[in-house]
Amino acid sequence: MNHERSHALFSRARELIPGGVNSPVRAFKSVGGEPFFAQSAQGAYIVDVDGNRYVDYVGSWGPMIAGHAHPQVLAAVSETMVNGLSFGVPNALEVTMAERIAQIVPSCEMVRMVNSGTEATLSAIRVARGATGRTRIVKFEGCYHGHGDSFLVKAGSGVMTLGLPNSPGVPSALADLTSTIPYNDFDAATKLFDEIGSEIAGLIIEPIVGNANCILPRDGYLKHLRELCTKHGALLIFDEVMTGFRVALGGAQALYGITPDLSTFGKIIGGGMPVGAYGGRRDLMEQIAPSGPIYQAGTLSGNPVAMAAGLATLDLIQVPGFHTELERRTHVLCDGLEAAARDAGIAFTTTRAPGMFGLYFREGPVETFEDAKASDTARFNRFFHAMLGRGVYLAPSAFEAGFVSSVHGDAEIAHTIDAARASFAELG
Ligand SMILES: Cc1ncc(COP(=O)(O)O)c(C=O)c1O
Ligand SMILES: NCC(=O)CCC(=O)O
Structure with a gap:
């Protein structure tokens, strides 16, 4: 993936904006590398200034429950x-x-x-x-x-x-x-x-x-x-x-x-x-x-x-059934990710609530902050980049929930699980 334009913007941004960002979580500090700069977003996808397109599980950190630019x-x-x-x-x-x-x-x-x-x-x-x-x-x-x-x-x-x-x-x-x-x-x-x-x-x-x-x-x-x-x-x-x-x-x-x-x-x-x-x-x-x-x-x-x-x-x-469907999609995604990790022999688990989820590189259950901190964050960081390279944008930190929207359809979820399968295989 080419990130030339994002890189140029980030260099300019760092001159005048602390850390180059207007909110620290955007800086990719813990996962490493540089953030991409958004050009546009539509439905379940966000597109960067270099034309790369990602299935977006951040959703502007929560607001985009009905998808971008509805x-x-x-x-x-x-x-x-x-x-x-x-x-x-x-x-x-x-x-x-x-x-x-x-x-x-x-x-x-x-x-x-x-x-x-x-x-x-x-x-x-x-x-x-x-x-x-x-x-x-x-x-x-x-x-x-x-x-x-x-x-x-x-x-x-x-x-x-x-x-x-x-x-x-x-x-x-x-x-x-x-x-x-x-x-x-x-x-x-x-x-x-x-x-x-x-x-x-x-x-x-x-x-x-x-x-x-x-x-x-x-x-x-x-x-x-x-x-x-x-x-x-x-x-x-x-x-x-x-x-x-x-x-x-x-x-x-x-x-x-x-x-x-x-x-x-x-x-x-x-x-x-x-x-x-x-x-x-x-x-x-x-x-x-x-x-x-x-x-x-x-x-x-x-x-x-x-x-x-x-x-x-x-x-x-407020449409009847909206949240039931959101919950179903969250389960399909998380079940798929867990199955892919199991097949790859990776210690991995998820937590879920309707429309939100957690990813952990450790065995479950995760019920406390200590449990969450025991996730292998170095592994998460590698996974994050492996997924990004396959067009899936997860929250750029092992300590942030992910979000599913009503427009994360079967195709987007299937693509995400395929990307995870390939990414888990790379983690070794
Ligand atoms: C639970 C919770 N409370 C408060 C905030 C603060 O909201 P804002 O970033 O809009 O100031 C956030 C997110 O940033 C949050 O997730
Ligand atoms: N879960 C973290 C947030 O929602 C915060 C977003 C931000 O501070 O930009």
């Missing part, structure tokens, strides 16, 4: 943009969006739109602190909630990939207020709440962890956390920026039947435009300015074009 989403954007790109006064589409989210996710009795997942999570913990009058936050090792100060403590995603789980620049006075515990460890949560439960404002969790590869909750684990929060007067915050509208229409909270106090969203509800949202119990959300004293704001929040793209995407995924 005609209905593009039409909604074009129809909306001619009326103006931003108003700075309320518009009808943001009301429709709030109604839609509240209808799909019943725990969100009220919703506030923001511009990224990071904004959603940092606003949610501000509400948790403001409403409870407490300061401590609990999170889980390997979970990523965006780049807010309070979350860059033993975080996943790029910070973990780059070995920077505790970022410089976060004052220790603030980081010390974030306690981290191992995901899926019932006793660690009980013990922490027994010790400092009365000081905990909120516990934030990726109900399915997608930023330390892909780790599913053990039976009863989320319920256990719900009970601990209720008992100790702390708020349970589900960060559904990744899982929301994906693992089920109503997100992980619908899949597992748990009601959080607050939820955060992003990615899919923007349909590829910059969007985030947070919502939850009415009594909590009413404490946000201007109805209450907890301040949170945004020049571009509720942007009409972003709302239009998000609503059009929600229209596409």
